[in-house]
Amino acid sequence: MRNRDGLSTEEIEQLDQVRLACPDIARTCDLARVFTGLVRDRRGRLLADWIRQADHSGLIPVAKFAAFLRQDLDAVTAGLTLEWSSGIVEGHVNRVKTTQNKLGRKDLSETKLFQQAFSLDEPKPGQPRLRLMDKDGSDAFRNVHRGPSAFAEGFFAGIRNPNSHTDGLPELPEHEALEQLAALSVLARWVDTVALVTA
Structure with a gap:
C-alpha cells in the first residue's frame, strides 16, 4: 500500500x-x-x-x-516485533525442498529423499542421484555423498521437524536460531550445487 x-x-x-x-x-x-x-x-x-x-x-x-x-x-x-523470524529459515527449507523437483520424486520427502538422492548406488529409472563430484570410487566420493545424507537426517529430525511441528517449545535464543539457520544454509548450498545424474 x-x-x-x-x-x-x-x-x-x-x-x-x-x-x-x-x-x-x-x-x-x-x-x-x-x-x-x-x-x-x-x-x-x-x-x-x-x-x-x-x-x-x-x-x-x-x-x-x-x-x-x-x-x-x-x-x-x-x-511483527522481533528483528529476526523464521521466514529466512522457511526460505531455506523451500530451497531444500526443491530437491523433490530436481529428482522428480514427489513420493519421498526429507530424510528418505536425501538418503536416496545422495545414495552411492548407481541411478535407476525413476531414481536419479545428486552428485557433488564425479564418481571415481574414492573414499572422498563416498564421504562427500554420505555426508549430506547423514546431515539431512540430523537436520530434519533434530532441528526442522521439532521446530515446525512441536507446540510449546521455548523461543530459541538468537545465537541458537542463527546456528540452526547456518546448518540449514549448508544443506541448501549442497542442493544448489549438485549435478543430477539419471539412469
Missing part, C-alpha cells in the same frame, strides 16, 4: 472521492494503512488493538483476516 505522501494530487483527489462515496472503502483503507505500519515499523505490541478495531469495523473480510491472525497471535506478534 502506497503512502499517501507518494500519491500525486490527482490520485489523492480520486482517493478522497472514493472514500466519501463509500465509507466501507474508507474504513478498509484506514485499517490496511495502520496494519501496514505495524508490519513496516515492527509494532507487534499494537496488533491486539488493531484486531479489536478490525473486529468492530463491520467489514466482514477484514474481520475474517483479524480472526485468522488471532489463531496464532503469539507467533504473529513475534513476527
Whole structure:
C-alpha cells in the first residue's frame, strides 16, 4: 500500500472521492494503512488493538483476516516485533525442498529423499542421484555423498521437524536460531550445487 505522501494530487483527489462515496472503502483503507505500519515499523505490541478495531469495523473480510491472525497471535506478534523470524529459515527449507523437483520424486520427502538422492548406488529409472563430484570410487566420493545424507537426517529430525511441528517449545535464543539457520544454509548450498545424474 502506497503512502499517501507518494500519491500525486490527482490520485489523492480520486482517493478522497472514493472514500466519501463509500465509507466501507474508507474504513478498509484506514485499517490496511495502520496494519501496514505495524508490519513496516515492527509494532507487534499494537496488533491486539488493531484486531479489536478490525473486529468492530463491520467489514466482514477484514474481520475474517483479524480472526485468522488471532489463531496464532503469539507467533504473529513475534513476527511483527522481533528483528529476526523464521521466514529466512522457511526460505531455506523451500530451497531444500526443491530437491523433490530436481529428482522428480514427489513420493519421498526429507530424510528418505536425501538418503536416496545422495545414495552411492548407481541411478535407476525413476531414481536419479545428486552428485557433488564425479564418481571415481574414492573414499572422498563416498564421504562427500554420505555426508549430506547423514546431515539431512540430523537436520530434519533434530532441528526442522521439532521446530515446525512441536507446540510449546521455548523461543530459541538468537545465537541458537542463527546456528540452526547456518546448518540449514549448508544443506541448501549442497542442493544448489549438485549435478543430477539419471539412469
